[in-house]
Amino acid sequence: MNSNDFYTIIFQWVLPFATMIGLYVLLTKYLNSVYERMDIEIIWKRVIQIAIVIGLLTVGWYFITHQEWFKNAVFYTKSGAEWVGNTEQAKAAGQFANSYWQRFLQFLLYWIPVYFRAFVVVWVVSTFIYIRSLMWRVSFIRGANIIISTALVYPFLSLKYLFGYQTPFFDFLQSRLLIAKLKENLNDSYFKAIQGVDDKGQKFEAGIGGTVQIQRYKATAIAIKRTRAKVTTAGGSRRAELITKNSRETDTDKLIEQSLQGFGKRLVAPSIRFQDNPILNADRGGFVFDSDVSYKAGDELGSWLGIFSNPLADGEKISNGGQGVFHAIKNLYDGVFKYMLHLSPVAVSERLISRAKELFTPDRTLDNAKYVAQSNLDLSLIPKPVDPETGNDKETQMKIAMKVAQERISEVTNALNIFDISGVFYKLMVGGNTAIYEYTLTRTADLPNDFRKLQEGLSQILKTKDLPIIEVKAGKISVAMVNGVNIPVDFRDMIQNRKKGMNTIISGMAGVDALGNNIYVELGDMLPHIMLFGATGFGKTVTIFNIAYSIMSAVDPSMLRIQYIDGKGNSFEFMRNDRNHPNPFTYAQPANASGDIEYARALLKHFERETRRRIELFGEEGVSKLAVYNQKFPDKALYEILVICDEFSAITDLDKTLNYEDSVEYGTVDTFEYIAKMARSVGIHLLLANQTARKEKVPGRITANIAGRVSLKVNEPIESDIALPDSKIPVHLIQQAGEFYSTLNGIRNAEHGNSPFLSDDTMNDLNDGLTKKFGARDYVVTREEVMREIYGDKFKEEEAYNYDIPDTIPNAEASIDELVETISKYPEWAVANKDSAVFTRNKNVNADNLKERRENKKIIQDAIKQVTR
Ligand SMILES: Nc1ncnc2c1ncn2[C@@H]1O[C@H](COP(=O)(O)OP(=O)(O)OP(=O)(O)O)[C@@H](O)[C@H]1O
Ligand SMILES: [Mg+2]
CATH class of the missing domain: 3.30.980.40 (Threonyl-tRNA Synthetase; Chain A, domain 2)
Structure with missing residues (x-):
């Protein structure tokens, strides 16, 4: 191909056609938007306004042009122009312009036919497609995608779409078919009645007569024969409706209803699912069967991801009558085919446009x-x-x-x-x-x-x-x-789909619902604290991490610090700032109440005191709440504090072990109650989690003061009532880890969702990412400071351990055998550290494979049990 050919192709074909296609797409987009906004009333108004304006202008024009002064003015202007045109300069200028004008004209005359050709071809074809797509009520681009690409690659398929499943024509046929099936369904006696014969085939004289029963049969048959049917496919759903007129007679109505019983069940039609029995609805004129099923023919063409599926994957294995590998291979080829379709220019442009929309809307x-959600997490790490x-x-x-x-x-x-x-x-x-x-x-x-x-x-x-x-x-x-x-739920999607605006600083997500919508957990003035319930192993800790990381993703540590307290283990140990993966949000060293109840209590008391301190401070400065204080004193701004306490009943339970005096001073139920009641305005918030919601375990003084609830599976019906009061949702029936209900947005508006799962490695990576972004931060207070603040002189430095410690402490990669050996060699150390990172953060104990994970956990637990005895 020489360069001439190349230019011919580009300038004579590609450019004109692309221009015309582009113009057409713009036009249809505009028409579509007009159509969507169309308001007949306004159109009428505009038409009348324009008519009035044109009328007035015509009258005015007629009036002015018939005036003497106007005629004079026209005459003088004309002769003035002629005089100017006759001068030398004007003539030279005229010639000069003329040569350009002529060249321009030649240029136009050459190119107009080229563009006209493109115009005719594109506009004729496209208008046809446009009309088709209007009839299908889909967008032009989708219509073009279907028709052009299928017509090119697979003419038969395009015929199917043209005459096929989504057209009004098909809907009409379908509705006729429904009626035919209904008539078929008629009882023989009805048929006979309508033909004027009784059950035994005897004719009534003169076409009238027969018993009252036969007259009813007749009325019933007529009613059923007069049934109206309508099927419409639009807006992504197929709606079907069958209405049999009711009579004015109760007995006949009963008969009609009887004869229609179970008809819905007998009916098999594409994307139509009637209820079994009709419903009498006077407004709609009789006995109604109706069905709304979502239906999108276009979806099929949109799912080109199929080509990445693996025909030999487990999901495709024949099980429970599944379709098996051949089907999967066929799907794969289908997928390839559909993928090809989606490389058509319109499809590509549509994707570009939707991407741009996503980015710039x-x-x-x-x-x-009040706040803009930041995006602090490096999602590529997940x-x-x-x-x-x-x-x-x-x-x-x-x-x-x-x-x-x-x-x-x-x-x-x-x-x-x-x-x-x-x-x-x-x-x-x-x-x-x-x-x-x-x-x-x-x-x-x-x-x-x-x-x-x-x-x-x-x-x-x-x-x-x-x-x-x-x-x-x-x-x-x-x-x-x-x-x-x-x-599986994708944490990355959850973060990416979050709304950009936040009403509170503490704004996170617990998971997503079945439609993929985020379920938000927002703590602030309206909802200061929440409680999370969930039986052991059903994902409390996992859900807490989801909430915590989605919160951290949106704000920076100058606005929020988070404290972790675990009632019965050390799930939060990896948030420590003096370990390998510090997190800049961490307030103070996480507490593990099972090994160190004194510190856990001291922390809670510390937050009680912090609340009092802040209340006092606000009183002195005459402000009512944290946001106002921070506005007034931006350089002394205080951060909000989120206190996360997993398994809090393990801590409140231990109040019983205190003597009277100590319980007054260090009792935690009082502290929780105080914080729940008083800390809202000073920006200190609680997220409390617990295995059980039973009254013996969860003090009513705490539940009564914390209205926000999220619940995973609980064990007993009675717990459902406490976990999500008044909602009547039986969360005890949940079967799956990570599935939960939230009533944070109101009891009548419960949200049902699943939480994503973040592995330990991922969370460590996220911590590193956050530290990279915000720099390492010191604890707000050290453990020692907290202990001294609360216990004063009673606090002594830790005593040294008086048992043997392994020379080399097994690292996270250590094998299970290695761990078991160390346990048997250093039993006291093992028991004291059974909840420590050595075991809980071990690769094998946390194996990706569920089965392996369970087995390994059990081996370790057994080994520790062994040495405890
Ligand atoms: N959303 C989820 N997706 C997948 N797996 C999950 C999910 N949530 C929990 N799991 C699984 O359940 C296990 C237990 O979860 P988690 O530790 O959060 O339970 P828990 O309610 O805190 O239990 P416990 O009360 O014993 O502390 C996890 O290790 C994980 O394997
Ligand atoms: Mg837990």
């Missing part, structure tokens, strides 16, 4: 917010989460989970029907290990007060060993069931 949450059992990533698990859950929709609908709950299927969501089936309730829905029986019954009918969790809110009933496919 202002977040409205910033408008009224590995992509995978499902530990299968090793699949989030997207693959999501697909599998959706497939599994979809297969159960009709089963769940029927099970609800059996219990006389005739809701209309609304949507299906999957998240974590749960599938949530949501149904819209009819206005007259008669719900039981107690869902226990329903839960039992559903689990029997659905043959699940776990009880489903039923929740009713805002006219919807939702059934949450174990789905058997675990979708």
